[in-house]
Every structure is written in C-alpha cells, then in structure tokens.
Amino acid sequence: MPFLTALLPAPRFLTPVLLALIVLAPLLAAEHTVRLDGPVFRVSGGPARCEDFAVSVDAPGEIPALNGTCAAEAGGLSFRPKYPLQPGLRYRAVYRGAVSVFEIPKPVVAPSTVVDRVYPSSATIPENILKFYLHFSAPMNRGEAYRHLRLLDGSGAPVALPFLEIDQELWDREARRLTVLFDPGRIKRGLVPNEEVGLPIRAGGKYTLVIDAGWQDAAGLPLKQEFRKAFRAVESDRIPPDPKTWTLTAPAAGRREPLALEFPEPMDHALLLGLIEVTSRAGRPIEGSVDVDREEMRWRFTPAEPWKPGEYAIQVGRTIEDRAGNTIGRPFDVDVFERVEERISRETVPVHFTVR
Amino acid sequence: MRLVTTFTLLASLAVAAVDYSSSLTQGKADMKSAGSLAFGPDGILFVGDSVGAAVFAIDTQDRKPGKGSGTVEIAGINEKIAALLGTAADQILVNDMAVNPLSKNVYLSVSRGKGPDAIPVIVRAGHSGKLEEVSLDKVKHSRAGLPNPVEAKKDARGNNLRMDSITDLAYVDGKVFVAGLSNEEFSSNLRSIPFPFKAVENGTSVEIYHGQHGRFETNSPVRTFVPYEIKSESYLLAAYTCTPLVKFPVASLKPGTKVMGTTIAELGNRNRPLDMVIYQKSGHDFILMNNSSRGVMKMSAENLDKFEPIKSQTELQGVKYETIAGLKGVEQLDKLDKENALMLVRNDGGSLDLKTVALP
Structure with missing residues (x-):
C-alpha cells in the first residue's frame, strides 16, 4: 500500500x-x-x-x-x-x-462569482410572465440550475414547480446567462396544468426569486452570496405589443446622439437587444450600439458615425415579446374562437423616422 | 422509355445504397457539444451539437450484430465513464443515450466538464459491459449547420447570447428531424434536414401548433418526439413544452407551412415526458414513456388514427395510460431489442445505472 x-x-x-x-x-x-x-x-x-x-x-x-x-x-x-x-x-x-x-492539488480560491442582474428588472410583473433571464458575472456549471432556484410566496413558502425544468438548461455559449422559463402549461389557458394548478404566481401576491449561493460556477466554486429579487404580481398581460403605441425620438443630423424608442410596457430584454435593427431607407443596416434601460421600456441606439439627414427605419422583428410572451399581432395563447389575430406575413415591422 | 426509366431507377437505388458513406469524410468531427443522439441507417449516429449549432452524422462502423447475452447491465456507469475520461463523476454530464439498432451497442453523449469549456465525448458500452470512447478525431462524418433563425446580434461585450438548444433528434424516411428550443424567443422550431447532408442544405423550419385540444393555441416548442407509422403513414408523436402528447403527419411538415398537431393525451400536470419508445407486444402496439415525476408510463399506440382529437377541456379524455410499478428515476430510455428496453436509472445513491428491462 x-x-x-x-x-x-x-x-x-x-x-x-x-x-x-x-x-x-x-x-x-x-x-x-x-x-x-x-x-x-x-x-x-x-x-x-x-x-x-x-x-x-x-x-x-x-x-x-x-x-x-x-x-x-x-x-x-x-x-x-x-x-x-x-x-x-x-x-x-x-x-x-x-x-x-x-x-493533483486543488487551488484554494475564494468564491467571487455573483448574480449581476435579473430581467425583467421591474418590481411588478404580470402573473402570466414567461421567463426570467439570470446574468452571472462569470461562466457557470451546467446541470444543477433547478436545485438552486426557488420562488417564494409572500409567506416565504416555496411555490411548487413554477419553472419548466428541462435537461437542456438554456444557457448562452459562455454560460453566463440562463433563461428560466415558467412552466408554459400552467400559463396557457385551456391546458390541464393551467386548469388544475393554475398560474405559478397570482396577481396581488408578493414573491421573491431566490438564487442560493450553493450554485457552482465553472471553476467549481459556489457563488459569493445568495441573490434575491422581490416583486409583486399584477394582472395578466394578454395584449400583444403594438408599434403604434411606441414613442420614437428622432435624433438630429450631424451628431451621434441616440435614437430612442419607448414602449408603454417593459419588453423582453434579450429580444430588445437582438430583434431590432436600424436601416437606411434603402434597407442598408446602420452600425451602432444598443442599450436598454428604464426597466426595459426604453431602447436606445447610438450610431457609430454621426447621423446624416435622411429617411431611416427601425426594423422590429415580428417575434419580439413582452414579458408574457405576446408578440406583435399575436397573444401568447390565441383564443381560436374569438380570433383577433392580425395576420402579419412580414418577418419585421418597420418604424420609419427622419433625421433632419 | 419504360426500360430506361427502370434502369435509371435501379441506378439511383444503387447510388443511394452507397451514398451514406460516400457523403461522409474522414477526419476530425469538430463538435462543440454532444447532446441529443439518434441512429440513422447503416450504423450512422446523429449527434446534436447545440453549442456549435449543428447536427453531425458519425459513421460508427458498428454494423455487426452483437454477440453478448442480449442484455446490458452497468452499475454506476457515470462513475465508470468519468474514470475512463480521467475525471470524477461530478465533473461529467451524461446528456443522451441511443442504442445502435444493428449491433445493440449503447452510445452515450457525455460532457467532460460542466462549464462552457466542457469537452464533448461519445462513449460506447458493449454487451460485455466494456466502455470505450468513440474517436471523434479520425472518423467518417458530415456536418449540417443549423441556420440561426434570427440574424446574430452581439451585445455590448461583443457576444451573441442567443442559442438554440437541440432537444431531440429522429431519423425518418431519409430526413433528420431536429427539435430546438431557443434561449430567447418562445416559438416552435422543428427542422427537417435531408440525409445525406448536402453542402448547401441547411434544413427547413416549420411552425407547428397544437390547437385542436381547446380554445387556445400557442406556437410552442417541441421537447421530445418519436417517429411512428399509423396505417403506413409516418407520424411524429411529439411532447411539447406546454402540453404532453401530440401527433402530426410527417408529410405535412413542409417548410413555411403552419401545421396543426392533434393532441392525443394530456398526462397530468407537474410532469415532463423525457423519452418515448414505440414497441410491439403480442401483436399490439404500445408507447413507453419515462417522465420527470410520474415514473414510466405505458399506453396503447393502437387506434391513434381513429382517436378523436380533444376539442375542449370538458371533453378531455385522451389515450389511457398505466404507470409501470417499480421503475423510478429513469432518466434515459431507448429500445434495446424486440423484448427489452434500455434505461439509464438514477439510483438512491445518486449514481446512474444502465439497466436492461423487459418491455412491459
């Protein structure tokens, strides 16, 4: 031996x-x-x-x-x-x-990874919310997400199975952002889980999303500290986003000031970043950077070069979602007997503006 | 003219017979991750690579019928795979399992490591219980890239955070069907890719709804599915993220079309179907399904063509099922042979056992 x-x-x-x-x-x-x-x-x-x-x-x-x-x-x-x-x-x-x-010795390193941000960032959230995005400060380990996520009700008791627990945890490639879907079967009207156990959260209730510190990062270390996001649930949102209700602030020519688009409700954070593009009238993409603030109710685009006078368009992907998964012209769950769906064949919806 | 046509047909059949290997090239299969698995014809293994946004076809060269006892039993297989890969069991993830229908050898997709730098590995388990790594460095393979349905945009740090996770794969009638789930938009994403893969063929996407079970429809992602024939027509039986079991004809899956599936069963709330297999016993067809919280279910797969779709909540009946006693913690399920299923079972101690279980 x-x-x-x-x-x-x-x-x-x-x-x-x-x-x-x-x-x-x-x-x-x-x-x-x-x-x-x-x-x-x-x-x-x-x-x-x-x-x-x-x-x-x-x-x-x-x-x-x-x-x-x-x-x-x-x-x-x-x-x-x-x-x-x-x-x-x-x-x-x-x-x-x-x-x-x-x-092989294991280096002794103090935990340093934290939860940076959680979206939606608002303090009130519709009871038919579809997803959370959790942003971490460093890459994380796969395979243990649902062991470290809890949703507590107002009394501090855990809500039973609020999330869709899938083996393929929905990380980005760097494993720094996790998408957590609420169980769609409990959100979509007419399904057994919705009828039997109902929505995971109810309007009027207070809830806290808890990410415990035991979750390991990609270095095998726990988080530096627990993360909590408290919010209040409000009535279901079944109204699809409508570009007619958005407010556009056009920039002035000759400067690099941001173009702003404001929404009457918070939108899906990731899709705001990914599904909106600014083009010239001829459809040529304009280079620039995007930021989202005011609890995902404002999208701003700062061009790489100063604005030139002319006609432009903001091309918004038709599948852009609000917090409840409603997309342009289409609610998350369409009532097929009272269909009000407006058929939109285009992939994007343009919002035109002029720079003077 | 008829003679010429016949010759042409024969010639094309002959070409088709050799196409599988001639469409593959020898070299390194550069996959970024190894997830869903499915066997195609002639020992070809399809591997879903979510991180690399691709499906790989790997020639396993494993075409001879197995000589073993006909059963495979490996206790603590996750610990053994970890040792084979020179690491600890808590440093690997076993992502999927598929049985080669020719050799009956078992293939497992594994991540060595759990972070973004995890190394994809395919492990083969033989009937003797021996485990070996399938080389991805020198292997005949081909790759089909999955187009990103949304043009890749980068965030402030220069990263594109959007990714589709491949949730299931199946090979049906010359096509690989790929179900995907995006980490951003919530929508159906089922692609069919003709095999052998063509250089320019990126697959086609179909929107699938399942509205015939009630007033409300959703363009919802498919999580797991299995091909099945009903009166010589090919169907996919699919479990959605938001409702259990839906059937739709393969022939209806044409690009750009909106396909309505038919809900045939809702299997209870707080439950997720994980894998499904179809089998025959005593002249009858059955579906066996393992679930996240409701054990392993068996249901009749007969009369699915006659089954009336569920039209409203109050009419809800669906296909009846029974829960198989004594089967708990079944994380992966595949058919081993006509009499047996192969299961990857999480035991009370937390490790995984590969077990052969007689089809009920």
Missing part, C-alpha cells in the same frame, strides 16, 4: 497541468521512476515500453486506463493523457506492476 511522503503546498491560481505531485512510496520496478512533468507522465531510468505503462484514476474496483499519447524516448517514455488532469483527483501510474500515485 503506497503511503504519502510529501505534499507540496497548493499555490493559488494553478492550472491543472502545472501542478506539483505527491511523491508516494515508489514500489517501482528496479531502476525505473515515474514523475509527473506538467501534463506529462515520464518514466525514466532506462529504456521503457509503452505497453508496460498505464495511468488511471486512483479508485477502487476495475478502473479503465486513461487514453493518451505514449512515446518511448531516450532513457524511458512519456505519456500525455488525452484530457487535462482534474485538480483534487488522485491518479495511479503503473509501470510493470509498480504503482505510483499522484494527487
């Missing part, structure tokens, strides 16, 4: 491949020794054959050997595992029956 003879202190901020090793009782065959040289295991002490060498995770039972690239080299061999070694794990290297165990 190998025993620990030395443990090098684990410095902060180490990459796994540069970690030092524990030297364990080398019951090595004759003159050969095994060491871990960054990401590479090296056998030295004389010619060595790859078929005599294997590395595996150090655990009981029949453990498969790691895949990797092995090459005989002068005075021994080198083995580079296919995947990076995992900090905190122990690996067993066996050369002709002799065992060496290496522990």
